[in-house]
Amino acid sequence: MSRKVIITVAPTGSIPTRKDTPYLPIRTEEVAQETRRAYEAGAAVVHLHARNPDTGGPSSDIEVFRDYLAAIRSCCPIITQITTGGGATTLGLSPEERLKPVEELRPDSASLNAGSMNFGRKLFSNTPDIMEAFTRRMKELKVMPEFEVYDLSMIQNVDYWIRRTGILAPPYQFSCVMGVMGGIPPTFKNLLAMKESLSTGDSWQAIGIGRHQIPMVTMGVLLGGNVRVGFEDNVYLEKGVLAKSNAELVEKMGRIIRELGFEVATVEDAREIIPLLNRT
Ligand code: ZN
Numbered sequence: 001m002s003r004k005v006i007i008t009v010a011p012t013g014s015i016p017t018r019k020d021t022p023y024l025p026i027r028t029e030e031v032a033q034e035t036r037r038a039y040e041a042g043a044a045v046v047h048l049h050a051r052n053p054d055t056g057g058p059s060s061d062i063e064v065f066r067d068y069l070a071a072i073r074s075c076c077p078i079i080t081q082i083t084t085g086g087g088a089t090t091l092g093l094s095p096e097e098r099l100k101p102v103e104e105l106r107p108d109s110a111s112l113n114a115g116s117m118n119f120g121r122k123l124f125s126n127t128p129d130i131m132e133a134f135t136r137r138m139k140e141l142k143v144m145p146e147f148e149v150y151d152l153s154m155i156q157n158v159d160y161w162i163r164r165t166g167i168l169a170p171p172y173q174f175s176c177v178m179g180v181m182g183g184i185p186p187t188f189k190n191l192l193a194m195k196e197s198l199s200t201g202d203s204w205q206a207i208g209i210g211r212h213q214i215p216m217v218t219m220g221v222l223l224g225g226n227v228r229v230g231f232e233d234n235v236y237l238e239k240g241v242l243a244k245s246n247a248e249l250v251e252k253m254g255r256i257i258r259e260l261g262f263e264v265a266t267v268e269d270a271r272e273i274i275p276l277l278n279r280t
Contacts, residue, residue, distance in 0.1 A: 004265035005257045006226035006273060008045040008205060009038035011246045013232025014058035014086040021235040021242050026051045028064070032071035037247035038230070039076040042254040044270040046078050047111065047228065049086040050101075058087040065101040077267050079277060081109040081146060084134060088113075089122035095130045102143055108277055110138060111175070112145035115154035118182035128161045135167050144276045146173045150183030155197045163199070171201040173274055175228065178216045179209035186212035188219055195223045203274055209233050213249075218256055226265075226273075229253050 011034045025034040035046045050064035084098045102110045112134050113126040138145045147158050176194040179186030205228050206220025213234035217227035229249040237243040254264045271277050
């Protein structure tokens with residue numbers, strides 16, 4: 001049987017605006033609808049950032065996250081992941097504020113940024129102390145951390161501060177983020193280097209920013225990884241053509257996965273492929 005590839009959808013992120021695409025979901029019902037459509041198109045995981053329902057800008061409001069999760073859970077069984085980084089650079093959140101939605105709402109998974117960097121023009125601070133504290137707390141809460149690595153050095157950070165110290169038993173889940181300004185450039189050679197730096201037994205997904213989304217995630221599939229698509233990373237279906245929904249990007253990725261001879265993982269498949277998701 002061919003390998004099953006997990007598609008994560010990231011429907012909003014904290015950066016795109018309605019000026020970038022009029023199809024950006026912001027209000028709870030829009031985010032839930034988009035997530036359900038993406039689930040029906042083959043997404044097994046949703047990665048969420050909160051948006052202020054009035055301004056559309058990024059938000060750290062736990063009640064927004066609470067509403068999103070409730071609405072999503074009532075319309076589809078997709079695996080839920082919430083950010084602990086989004087808005088850190090734009091809203092100036094403290095580490096405690098970044099972790100609070102995870103503490104209160106206990107999604108299946110949460111992102112855990114594995115190092116400090118210049119994220120565009122802003123400092124994105126993720127010191128070893130923050131990484132360790134987030135990992136310990138997520139372990140207690142039985143929320144799976146997904147280590148977001150924006151460069152090779154961040155894979156080393158996870159190995160040095162988390163794996164070596166035994167704070168959390170492996171295997172780990174990684175996102176190799178290709179193409180954030182300040183992170184590793186999105187080239188095939190660099191994605192190969194990222195993949196080869198991961199430890200045997202860990203699982204990972206490729207993320208590509210902007211026009212690099214489909215090339216990077218397609219190479220991720222060929223290298224044995226999973227994929228993330230969605231408006232957080234890219235709003236175009238093809239050159240000059242906006243995707244009308246996140247589901248269109250998921251459908252496109254599903255077609256590519258099947259054309260390459262693989263299968264698209266269901267929610268049940270994803271829970272088998274990433275056993276750490278089942279610790280609750
Ligand atoms: Zn995110």
